[in-house]
Amino acid sequence: MPSLWMMKAKTNVLIQQKKARIQNRFRRDSWEGTKGFELSPRRERFEEEEEEGRGMRWLPLLPAVFALVALILAFCCLLAGSRPGYMDDYALLTLDTSFIGLDLVKPPTNNTSSPEATPLSALVNPLLSTSQSIFNKLTSFFAKRAGIQDLYSIHMTNYCYGTYNQNLTSTSPAKQTTGCSTRTVLFAFDPLPILQHAFDKANITLSVQELNWPKALQDNIAYLKTIAHIAVAGYSIAIAFSFFTIFTCAYRVSPYSAxxxxxxxxxxGFAGVACAGLWGASVMVTLLMDKGKGLVDRYGAPVGITVVRGNGFLGLTWGATLVAFAGVVAVGGECCRRRNREAIKVFFEK
Incomplete structure (x- = not known):
């Protein structure tokens, strides 16, 4: 005669087997819709969404499209102005030197005090008995002969120079870029070599180191160089990780990713790093424009140099940042959507 504990164990086994058969039958009926049972409304909605998901398999490529657009815009930021005629209007800063030297040297007066010492005034001091118009013509002639151009456009990897041509059909002169410097990755605009080249071209035995540049001006130029190098690094990081984002999204829709x-x-992660690189570069470029404009207004305005900010470049770089951020949002939405679908599927399988 079986003992009590054996009967209890056998009863538990039978109950577990019966429970398993009921669960398997309910699962089969609710998923496959056999006769006598109807599909669960939640399961029907899940299957409809799954069918729609199969037809929307191209959605993971949307972040790749955003990354591609951001990649192209980042390349444009780096390559703008790399040669004459290529995106000349997208400069960081444009220096107008067409009026340099005008009203710089004052005509002689009865004042016995010594005139203010400047590099150009030291060259024309023997002519202090001439009228003001003669001084203006002489200083302008010196600037032209020395090779100082009418304008200098500062870009990310080089600078371009050119002249202003008066158009009879327009009141404002047209800019004409005549040449550009050699393009380098770690470029930073420095006026000292340009001025030294101008002196050498005019056969003037004068070194820019003898002009006693203000210490604050030299420090600010070095500060702008550092900002420019950080911005170039940000664009380079954005370009590299945009490539990685495109490759990863393409692999995502391939049959190998499963x-x-x-x-x-x-x-x-790749899209986030690319967006962060573009954001950092855009912030550095904005700071460089503001700091550079203030520097030119402070030290260049007294000698006739004016500066114009590159609002076109500013819109280009921040537009690239917004597109990269849209790519991050698209990838994040795809990640959350997939996680939600997997959670629903696990719920139905229990």
């Missing part, structure tokens, strides 16, 4: 959520998370 829809892994790790691939989506990896694309999200």
């Amino acid at each position: 829809g892994s959520r790790r691939v989506v998370a990896l694309a999200f």
Whole structure:
């Protein structure tokens, strides 16, 4: 005669087997819709969404499109002005030196005090008995002969120079870029070599080191160089990680990825780094424009040099940042959507 504990164990086994058969039958009926049972409304909605998801398999490519646009805009920021006629209007700063030297040297007066010492005034001091108009013509002639151009456009990797041509059909003169400097990755605009080249071209035995540049001016130029190098590094990082984002999104829709959520998370990380690089570069460029304009207004305005900010370049770089951020949002939405679908699927399988 079986003992009590054996009967209890056998009863538990039978109950577990019966429960398993009921669960398997309910699962089969609710998922496959056999006779006598109707599909769960939640399961029907899930299947409809799954069918729509199969037809929207191209959605993971949307972040790749945003990354591609941001990549192109970042390249444009780096390559703008790399040669004459290529995106000349997208400069960081444009220096107008067409009026340099005018009203710089004052005509002689009865004042016995010594005139203010400047580099150009030291060259024409023997002519102090001439009228003001003669002085203006002489200083302008010196600037032209020395090779000082009418304008200098500062870009990310080089600078361009040119002249102003008066158009009979327009009241404002037209800019004509005549040449550009050699393009380098770690470029930073420095007026000292340009001025030294002008002296050498005019056969003037004068070194820019003898002009006693203000210490604050030299420090600010070095500060602007550092900002420019950081901005170039930001654009380079954005370009590299935009490439990685495009490759990852393309791999995501390929049959080799098997829809892994790790691939989506990896694309999200790449897109985030690219967006951060563009944001940092845009902030540095904005700071460089503001600081450079203030520097030219302070030290260049007294000698006839004016500066114009590159609002076109500013819109270009911040537009690239917004597009990169849209790519981050798109990848994040895809990641959350996939996680939600996996949670629903696990719920139905229980």
